[in-house]
Amino acid sequence: MMGDACNCEGCEERIQPYVDRELTAEEVVLVEAHLAGCSYCRQCYEFEATLRRVVKRVLGEPMPPQLKAKLVALRTPLV
Amino acid sequence: MACGLHSFTRPSARLGRVSNATPESTPRQVAEDARARVRFEEEALELSDQVYRVARRLVRTPEEAEDLVQDTYARAFRSWRQYQPGTNLRAWLLRILTNLNIDRGRRDQRAPDMQSLEQGDYYLYDRLSAQDGQGNLDEERVVERLSQDTIVDALAAVPHNFRDVIVLVDIGEFSYQDAAQILDVPVGTVMSRLHRGRRILKQQLADTVGAE
Numbered sequence: 004m005m006g007d008a009c010n011c012e013g014c015e016e017r018i019q020p021y022v023d024r025e026l027t028a029e030e031v032v033l034v035e036a037h038l039a040g041c042s043y044c045r046q047c048y049e050f051e052a053t054l055r056r057v058v059k060r061v062l063g064e065p066m067p068p069q070l071k072a073k074l075v076a077l078r079t080p081l082v
Numbered sequence: 083m084a085c086g087l088h089s090f091t092r093p094s095a096r097l098g099r100v101s102n103a104t105p106e107s108t109p110r111q112v113a114e115d116a117r118a119r120v121r122f123e124e125e126a127l128e129l130s131d132q133v134y135r136v137a138r139r140l141v142r143t144p145e146e147a148e149d150l151v152q153d154t155y156a157r158a159f160r161s162w163r164q165y166q167p168g169t170n171l172r173a174w175l176l177r178i179l180t181n182l183n184i185d186r187g188r189r190d191q192r193a194p195d196m197q198s199l200e201q202g203d204y205y206l207y208d209r210l211s212a213q214d215g216q217g218n219l220d221e222e223r224v225v226e227r228l229s230q231d232t233i234v235d236a237l238a239a240v241p242h243n244f245r246d247v248i249v250l251v252d253i254g255e256f257s258y259q260d261a262a263q264i265l266d267v268p269v270g271t272v273m274s275r276l277h278r279g280r281r282i283l284k285q286q287l288a289d290t291v292g293a294e
Contacts, residue, residue: 015202015203015204016203016277018203019203019276019277019280020258020273023251023258023276025257025258046207046211047203047204047207050206050207050210050211050224051203051207053220053221053224054206054224054284055252056221057221057224057225057228057233058233058237058252058253058283059252059253059255060225061225061228061230061233061234062138062139062233062234062237062249062252062253063135063253064134064135064138064139064144065131065134065135066130066131066134066135066151067134067144067148070130070134070148070151070152071127071130071131073148073152074127074130074151074152074155075127077152077155077156077159078123078127078159079119079123079159081116081120
């Protein structure tokens with residue numbers, strides 16, 4: 004199937020929760036069996052996982068250091 | 083599954099807790115209460131960077147994110163007794179944060195009319211790999227093709243109901259179940275919004291790279 008669109012029913016829908024590790028053990032077996040035999044879906048899966056990492060890396064902006072001090076100042080004073 | 087989030091919506095669930103110090107409490111009870119509060123505040127502060135990262139992508143500017151996080155912590159510190167120790171504190175804090183954000187109507191409302199153009203899950207992959215002439219797109223290659231600004235703009239263009247779920251799952255790394263409790267929607271709604279939202283996000287990205 005290399006280079007062709009995949010016709011496997013339900014495959015696209017299962018890839019997302021597979022990347023998110025939200026499938027049951029039985030569903031994981033089904034997806035992995037499919038990925039082992041379908042290079043197009045395997046490459047799409049690898050791309051999805053990569054895209055997820057890239058989005059997290061690019062959009063994960065760290066907290067400004069001064070904000071931590073402001074949050075600490077909100078703590079209840081010890082009496 | 084952490085069920086501590088329920089305690090935020092149903093404060094009565096905490097009745098009878100030993101940490102409810104009152105003016106009639108013994109000095110020992112007061113001391114125990116203070117220790118529990120200090121522990122709670124320290125644990126919450128340790129999570130502040132993770133809370134900020136999610137907040138930053140739920141609103142438009144860093145200043146709004148800072149305000150939102152400060153208000154979240156102010157409320158959390160006031161309501162600390164409603165948190166059940168041992169449950170998911172990060173999810174509890176995010177529930178406060180998303181509620182505050184919704185109450186204020188501060189969510190970034192930019193939402194172009196693109197739903198009718200929605201493509202399949204593999205649309206972006208097909209587009210990038212066709213332009214590249216190869217099937218394997220490694221991480222560096224993807225980063226190279228999709229700049230930070232492109233990704234930031236693409237996420238901002240996703241309608242907020244879908245974007246909130248993407249931010250919680252992809253940036254906050256919450257499970258579908260936790261995201262459902264934070265947003266107070268069924269898990270099935272989280273799954274469908276995530277699927278649809280990611281499609282819209284990928285279509286935005288594909289349109290950008292296609293226009294180059």
